[in-house]
Amino acid sequence: MHISQVLDKVEAGDIALPEFQRGYVWTRDQVRGFFQSLYRGYPIGGFLTWSTKADSVQTRGGDSGRDGTIHLLLDGQQRVTTLYGVTRGRPPEFFEGNASALTGLHFHLDTEVFEFYAPAKMKDNPVWVDVTALFLNGLGSQLLAVTELASGDAGRQATYIERLNRITQIKDRNVHIDEVTGEDKTIDVVVQIFNRVNSGGTKLTKGDLALATICAAWPAARPTMNKALEEWAAAGFSFKLDWLLRNVNAVLTGEAQFSKLADVEVSAFRSGLSETIDAVSYLLNALGGRLGLDHGAVLNGRVAFPVMSRLLHKHGGRFPDAMSRDRLFYWYVHSSLWGRHTGATETYLNQDLEAVDEGGVDQLISVLRRSRGGRLVVEPDDFVGSSMGSRFYPLLYMLTRVHSAQDFVSGVPLRAGMLGRLSSLQVHHIFPKALLYKQDYSRADVNAVANFCFLTQDTNLKIGAREPAEYLEEIESRMPGALASQWIPMDRDLWQVSAYHDFLAARRELLARAANDFLQGLHDGPYPAAVADARPATGATLPPVAPPGTARADAAEEVPGLGALLAEASEADLVAPELDSEVSDPATGAAIVVAAAYWPLGLRAEGGVPIVLAPDMTEEEQAALEAGDYRIFHSTDALRAHIRNLRAED
Numbered sequence: 001m002h003i004s005q006v007l008d009k010v011e012a013g014d015i016a017l018p019e020f021q022r023g024y025v026w027t028r029d030q031v032r033g034f035f036q037s038l039y040r041g042y043p044i045g046g047f048l049t050w051s052t053k054a055d056s057v058q059t060r061g062g063d064s065g066r067d068g069t070i071h072l073l074l075d076g077q078q079r080v081t082t083l084y085g086v087t088r089g090r091p092p093e094f095f096e097g098n099a100s101a102l103t104g105l106h107f108h109l110d111t112e113v114f115e116f117y118a119p120a121k122m123k124d125n126p127v128w129v130d131v132t133a134l135f136l137n138g139l140g141s142q143l144l145a146v147t148e149l150a151s152g153d154a155g156r157q158a159t160y161i162e163r164l165n166r167i168t169q170i171k172d173r174n175v176h177i178d179e180v181t182g183e184d185k186t187i188d189v190v191v192q193i194f195n196r197v198n199s200g201g202t203k204l205t206k207g208d209l210a211l212a213t214i215c216a217a218w219p220a221a222r223p224t225m226n227k228a229l230e231e232w233a234a235a236g237f238s239f240k241l242d243w244l245l246r247n248v249n250a251v252l253t254g255e256a257q258f259s260k261l262a263d264v265e266v267s268a269f270r271s272g273l274s275e276t277i278d279a280v281s282y283l284l285n286a287l288g289g290r291l292g293l294d295h296g297a298v299l300n301g302r303v304a305f306p307v308m309s310r311l312l313h314k315h316g317g318r319f320p321d322a323m324s325r326d327r328l329f330y331w332y333v334h335s336s337l338w339g340r341h342t343g344a345t346e347t348y349l350n351q352d353l354e355a356v357d358e359g360g361v362d363q364l365i366s367v368l369r370r371s372r373g374g375r376l377v378v379e380p381d382d383f384v385g386s387s388m389g390s391r392f393y394p395l396l397y398m399l400t401r402v403h404s405a406q407d408f409v410s411g412v413p414l415r416a417g418m419l420g421r422l423s424s425l426q427v428h429h430i431f432p433k434a435l436l437y438k439q440d441y442s443r444a445d446v447n448a449v450a451n452f453c454f455l456t457q458d459t460n461l462k463i464g465a466r467e468p469a470e471y472l473e474e475i476e477s478r479m480p481g482a483l484a485s486q487w488i489p490m491d492r493d494l495w496q497v498s499a500y501h502d503f504l505a506a507r508r509e510l511l512a513r514a515a516n517d518f519l520q521g522l523h524d525g526p527y528p529a530a531v532a533d534a535r536p537a538t539g540a541t542l543p544p545v546a547p548p549g550t551a552r553a554d555a556a557e558e559v560p561g562l563g564a565l566l567a568e569a570s571e572a573d574l575v576a577p578e579l580d581s582e583v584s585d586p587a588t589g590a591a592i593v594v595a596a597a598y599w600p601l602g603l604r605a606e607g608g609v610p611i612v613l614a615p616d617m618t619e620e621e622q623a624a625l626e627a628g629d630y631r632i633f634h635s636t637d638a639l640r641a642h643i644r645n646l647r648a649e650d
Contacts, residue, residue: 292401
């Protein structure tokens with residue numbers, strides 16, 4: 001069948017999309033590459049359809065409204081949609097996705113490459129031909145332009161015409177269509193076929209495959225989920241369907257794997273989806289109100305939502321009390337900062353879901369603390385990262401909101417009602433970019449998170465690119481306290497461009513102190529006056545759940561020589577280790593190995609290189625520990641020799 005005939009059938013509704021199919025997901029690069037293959041005559045594969053009664057199945061975009069037989073596309077949606085969208089200038093009726101991937105495709109007459117419209121090089125440049133316009137208006141519409149472009153060169157004109165003709169002939173290309181037919185091909189059978197056909201490569205996610213089965217029995221599942229996603233997007237939060245499905249899965253099964261949905265009845269899924277949508281909205285409202293995370297650009301840690309949704313499910317959809325809410329948000333922020341769920345997502349989600357079911361928020365925090373070596377503290381150097389892609393950029397925004405940091409010119413606290421969306425709230429470089437680049441500072445230095453603060457658009461424009469030594473002094477005299485509210489070091493010497501690195505270091509200290517104070521407040525709740533002085537100093541290491549060395553009293557007996565080693569370390573006034581403890585990748589938070597003994601801050605009280613005693617480990621674990629700058633010992637004898645060397649140095 002010719003491609004044009006396939007597209008005509010799509011136009012007429014003879015070929016449609018079953019509701020269990022996912023939406024359009026191709027990128028512009030994939031569209032461009034697909035048309036490059038078509039132009040060169042490369043194989044593009046065939047299509048697979050299911051021939052069934054039109055009134056027996058739900059199609060994308062609603063009922064087909066047709067009598068008789070309809071052909072539902074099981075394999076080839078992305079290719080058919082691309083062909084239809086580019087050649088017809090609009091997406092098909094069943095389209096669900098980003099239409100910009102189908103608009104603006106152009107062809108270069110000389111280089112024979114396809115690219116999407118870029119005004120700087122394509123505007124008023126006749127060598128670039130609009131592919132959609134060519135299909136809609138035909139080859140004749142381009143003849144005058146080609147004649148003028150290759151004026152006086154008949155050979156070049158012929159070449160251009162041949163190339164354009166090759167594009168228009170794409171619609172005449174034959175494609176093979178396999179058809180699934182027969183009364184025995186029920187919706188369940190067809191979904192199995194669909195899953196097998198689409199399970200290879202990266203065509204479908206696990207969530208797509210799970211949802212296909214659900215949609216076969218409940219066609220409204222995808223539209224219901226998409227409606228929720230659209231409502232959240234309108235409020236500034238952009239989530240993917242897979243993400244919502246992961247939340248539903250956690251609520252219903254307490255597991256992270258999508259395969260668990262296979263055991264969920266449709267009626268249970270319907271009620272679970274409704275509950276999950278309510279839970280996510282509830283969480284977004286709470287995060288915006290309590291932490292100031294009121295739009296998607298500052299909402300890190302999205303993978304942690306299934307865990308929080310599960311906890312709400314355990315308590316009837318609401319937080320049982322304010323303390324539970326704050327401690328959950330303490331866990332949420334820290335899990336985001338340390339990349340708890342990066343890498344092996346399902347593994348760590350399952351650990352946390354199990355923790356929620358077994359011990360609630362307290363167990364969650366305990367698991368996270370163990371994965372961090374007993375240490376949940378923000379250090380000044382954590383703010384070294386640059387750009388808005390840093391995990392600590394949302395933390396800076398959160399601190400600005402929860403501490404009601406003041407605008408520099410108006411002095412008005414930067415609250416939610418005034419700030420609104422990110423477009424209304426502008427990131428201000430305290431040391432202007434142009435000024436720093438002029439002094440040869442690197443891009444990473446210029447865009448350091450510690451050089452950011454948030455201001456109203458009006459204030460940002462008024463400050464412009466003025467030198468900090470000038471405008472900061474003016475702000476302090478006009479609005480005393482505004483600078484301190486944004487954690488600006490008040491040492492005037494640090495406001496000089498020549499002292500920029502010292503300024504960053506000083507501000508990182510202030511930001512870390514503010515972060516630890518707020519997060520500890522979330523964890524502990526209001527302190528009675530009598531115990532206020534007993535709180536750990538800002539930036540100090542928080543104690544682990546159990547005192548060091550007591551997590552498992554029998555652990556020392558399981559490793560030959562460990563008991564004697566610990567006694568010798570104690571005699572030398574060295575820090576007690578954590579026993580039988582997980583050691584994690586400092587960058588991702590992923591567990592690397594369970595150490596027999598672990599000194600996360602080194603052997604001495606004043607700190608040092610983390611020490612790991614792990615007699616048995618693989619080469620991969622060894623490499624991961626070395627990459628994380630851990631000092632590794634494989635035997636108690638080797639570590640004892642190291643301790644004796646330390647004592648000799650003393």
